Amino acid sequence: MLHLDLDAFFAAVEQRDKPSLRGKPVVVGGTGGRGVVATASYEARAYGARSAMSSGEARRRCPPGTAFLGGRFAAYSLTSRVVMDLLRELSPLVEQVSVDEAYVDLAAGGHALDVESLTALAHDLKERLHTATGGVRGSVGIASSKTLAKIGSELDKPDGLLVIPAGSELDVLHPLPVRSLPGVGPATGDRLSSVGVRTVADLHERSLTDLVTLVGQAHGSGLYRLARADDDRPVVPDREAKSVSAERTYATDLTDLATLEHEIGSLAQRVVTRLQKDGTAGRTVTLKFRRYDFTTLTRSQTLTQPFDDVRTVADVARRLLAGIDRTGGVRLLGVGVSGLATYVQGDLFAEDPEPVADLEEDIDAVPEPEAVRAVPVWHPGQDVEHAEMGRGWVWGSGLNRVTVRFEGPRTAPGPVRTYAGDDPDLSPADPPDWRSDG
DNA sequence: TCTGGGGTCCTAGGACCC
DNA sequence: TCTGGGGTCCTAGGACCC
Numbered sequence: 001m002l003h004l005d006l007d008a009f010f011a012a013v014e015q016r017d018k019p020s021l022r023g024k025p026v027v028v029g030g031t032g033g034r035g036v037v038a039t040a041s042y043e044a045r046a047y048g049a050r051s052a053m054s055s056g057e058a059r060r061r062c063p064p065g066t067a068f069l070g071g072r073f074a075a076y077s078l079t080s081r082v083v084m085d086l087l088r089e090l091s092p093l094v095e096q097v098s099v100d101e102a103y104v105d106l107a108a109g110g111h112a113l114d115v116e117s118l119t120a121l122a123h124d125l126k127e128r129l130h131t132a133t134g135g136v137r138g139s140v141g142i143a144s145s146k147t148l149a150k151i152g153s154e155l156d157k158p159d160g161l162l163v164i165p166a167g168s169e170l171d172v173l174h175p176l177p178v179r180s181l182p183g184v185g186p187a188t189g190d191r192l193s194s195v196g197v198r199t200v201a202d203l204h205e206r207s208l209t210d211l212v213t214l215v216g217q218a219h220g221s222g223l224y225r226l227a228r229a230d231d232d233r234p235v236v237p238d239r240e241a242k243s244v245s246a247e248r249t250y251a252t253d254l255t256d257l258a259t260l261e262h263e264i265g266s267l268a269q270r271v272v273t274r275l276q277k278d279g280t281a282g283r284t285v286t287l288k289f290r291r292y293d294f295t296t297l298t299r300s301q302t303l304t305q306p307f308d309d310v311r312t313v314a315d316v317a318r319r320l321l322a323g324i325d326r327t328g329g330v331r332l333l334g335v336g337v338s339g340l341a342t343y344v345q346g347d348l349f350a351e352d353p354e355p356v357a358d359l360e361e362d363i364d365a366v367p368e369p370e371a372v373r374a375v376p377v378w379h380p381g382q383d384v385e386h387a388e389m390g391r392g393w394v395w396g397s398g399l400n401r402v403t404v405r406f407e408g409p410r411t412a413p414g415p416v417r418t419y420a421g422d423d424p425d426l427s428p429a430d431p432p433d434w435r436s437d438g
Numbered sequence: 439t440c441t442g443g444g445g446t447c448c449t450a451g452g453a454c455c456c
Numbered sequence: 457t458c459t460g461g462g463g464t465c466c467t468a469g470g471a472c473c474c
Contacts (some may be wrong), residue, residue, distance in 0.1 A: 034442075036441070038442075052441085054440050054442095057440075099474080101473095181472075187470080240447085246443070248443085249443085292451070297468080300467060302467085336444095336445095362465095
């Protein structure tokens with residue numbers, strides 16, 4: 001596995017494009033009142049500027065003449081693409097983790113895996129990357145697993161190159177502080193430290209049950225394995241997004257309801273634009289809400305059908321807002337959509353250009369049927385064999401998936417119920433017999 | 439000038455189902 | 457009459473990453 005991490009990436013692109021900034025401290029990040037540092041050049045780091053630090057703090061630390069820039073994300077993403085294309089020449093298995101970070105499965109690329117060949121390969125990659133990007137540098141780690149490769153690139157940056165030979169993983173790992181393991185942040189670090197675990201060697205001495213008790217099932221067993229360099233996670237190219245969101249911190253806290261609702265509209269628009277561009281739709285809307293005192297809460301609602309329209313997202317988010325106490329003012333609002341599913345366009349619904357039903361009514365859980373079709377309805381106590389034909393409706397939402405909506409009593413007179421199922425033999429024209437579902 | 443914005447994964451409780 | 461054990465889905469919050 002190879003891990004590549006571009007050095008002080010945003011700042012490096014700025015220094016590439018503006019020669020006057022080369023060799024000087026550069027800080028990229030929010031320049032407004034409530035900004036935070038995204039990237040500090042190594043020159044700025046010498047003065048103590050760090051990622052995630054408030055811009056004000058960075059200004060206090062850096063000398064006059066430091067460049068504070070807002071960021072040009074189009075330029076970063078263009079440069080990133082150049083690098084990722086280079087990586088894809090090495091192997092078909094490339095997993096991009098972020099704009100400035102990726103894993104490459106070198107074995108799948110058919111490369112010789114001895115230390116000398118790998119070192120030469122990494123050296124060559126670093127040079128080509130530098131040339132192709134016009135001056136950006138990166139750190140490379142190569143090891144038998146993703147975690148070790150990432151640790152390798154981290155250990156030798158900037159402009160690093162570290163190959164960890166197979167068999168020497170534990171020698172590299174054990175002296176390291178646990179905090180340097182990916183996934184061990186401030187909270188986990190403190191918990192481990194409270195029981196005397198500071199290095200990976202300390203971690204290695206703890207039993208699986210100890211660690212699970214300390215930090216939970218998933219994290220505990222993950223750490224247990226990590227301490228043993230036991231990591232077989234594959235490189236996964238083309239990960240599908242699971243959620244899309246947009247949020248904004250306001251220069252001054254918002255209090256006016258009409259303003260808040262207007263802001264929700266523009267956030268919803270940003271989310272939906274990306275949703276539609278990706279040809280995807282979601283079922284859950286989440287509203288994120290940060291008060292003047294930085295306390296943060298989220299409220300979410302899941303609808304029965306996937307949606308990708310602004311109206312639905314904005315309406316649901318506004319309803320969620322209505323249930324939150326806004327006294328004191330709002331610092332940040334966010335709108336997100338999750339439960340994403342890509343839908344296939346124009347297949348089984350050639351005559352119906354809108355495969356996804358209009359969901360306005362769904363928000364109130366009192367839907368009007370779009371397409372009505374007679375379907376069997378089951379009543380409590382009724383033998384399935386003798387179920388009457390009642391009115392329900394079917395809405396297809398994609399290939400081989402049929403959702404049937406039942407109206408009327410099930411176990412008791414009550415709300416509308418929805419059933420959905422996947423079946424390769426299913427077609428919307430031929431709904432399944434949902435009576436067997438009870 | 440206190441604390442961005444975009445994500446992922448996990449946990450825990452409750453509702454509900456078989 | 458008293459009360460199970462497996463499971464899924466939803467919601468809210470938290471840790472973590474870049």
